């Protein structure tokens with residue numbers, strides 16, 4: 306290992322101060338009060354990655370394959386997030402959501418979604434076209450599925466409160482601390498921060514989001530997958546359209562890529578968001594429309610799995626790209642179920658970038674994926690609904706760290 310000098314030693318070093326890393330540190334300290342835990346976050350603040358750039362939806366868990374980690378941990382996370390927010394004084398609005406079918410084909414897929422939700426033990430209610438119009442006069446469809454427990458929250462606020470709780474339990478949260486080297490030995494896991502400072506953990510947990518594959522690489526942990534960044538661009542609506550809907554309105558998800566489609570979300574701070582779409586991104590951590598990072602682009606283009614994924618999903622890829630460049634195309638996706646919207650209503654808003662693990666054969670890793678060695682646990686795939694599920698993901702990781 307690089308020259309380290311005297312190294313402070315912790316029971317657990319957590320890499321990544323997004324919502325998953327912070328929830329994990331808190332879970333570790335809840336199970337073993339008095340343990341020494343440090344969270345190392347490369348940015349100057351916590352929760353500036355995916356956690357700070359998402360839709361803010363507390364998912365109920367309609368979509369996920371019964372028996373999957375996503376299904377189990379999302380359902381538990383919906384409750385745990387609301388409980389934590391109640392304790393921490395963070396506002397959660399349980400406004401519910403409607404998934405809307407706009408033709409007979411979508412209605413068949415909506416029925417299957419309803420069966421899936423019920424199999425996952427999620428409360429949902431079938432809604433007729435007439436009832437849909439009563440509930441949401443600006444929304445049209447042939448049928449809908451109502452999920453009353455789906456809610457909205459500010460996940461950055463949740464993550465900051467988790468960080469406060471970690472500190473209150475005696476843990477440390479260090480920002481501006483980029484992990485550049487990790488070496489596991491029989492005695493522990495050595496970690497270099499910014500190539501200059503060494504610390505040691507008896508165990509290490511990595512929750513590095515968009516950098517999960519690279520952090521696994523520097524730790525010598527084999528994963529076989531690469532992170533492919535998918536940008537999600539949002540629009541917002543001008544003030545005079547703020548009464549457009551009172552619930553979240555989602556389309557029936559398409560077959561193919563695992564994204565939920567462009568939806569309408571009234572946020573907890575009273576804004577209405579449209580989005581996100583899902584466009585291949587030229588950078589993992591840049592949010593402007595044409596943001597490119599040479600290393601990220603080179604990594605993506607040099608990964609055979611990306612090209613194989615492109616062969617399978619090129620149609621939706623081209624459509625997403627077109628809609629990203631042409632607001633009328635984007636609008637068409639939403640106007641299907643909300644016909645009164647006009648392109649003049651769309652006000653450009655921010656974007657987020659999703660970390661999606663892709664296998665060399667081009668298939669997308671659907672479930673959460675966590676890989677362990679003797680002393681390390683790496684969260685390799687934690688896309689949506691991992692903000693909702695962060696608290697139970699943390700509890701799951703504690704079981705893997707300390708058995």
Ligand SMILES: Cc1cc2nc3c(=O)[nH]c(=O)nc-3n(C[C@H](O)[C@H](O)[C@H](O)COP(=O)(O)OP(=O)(O)OC[C@H]3O[C@@H](n4cnc5c(N)ncnc54)[C@H](O)[C@@H]3O)c2cc1C
Pocket residue numbers: 320321322323324325326345346347348351352353354355356357358359360361362363364482483484485512513514515516520536537581656657658659660687688689690691692693694
């Ligand atoms: C557009 C979009 C919409 C979404 N909508 C929702 C939603 O409505 N509901 C929901 O439940 N989920 C949603 N998600 C998913 C959710 O945001 C993520 O699943 C969740 O935030 C993942 O948290 P994380 O802690 O794993 O990752 P992140 O929040 O990305 O945190 C990882 C952290 O690791 C740090 N890091 C990386 N490398 C290093 C290193 N070498 N050293 C130190 N630190 C490092 C990064 O700086 C970052 O802060 C959405 C995601 C996106 C992008």
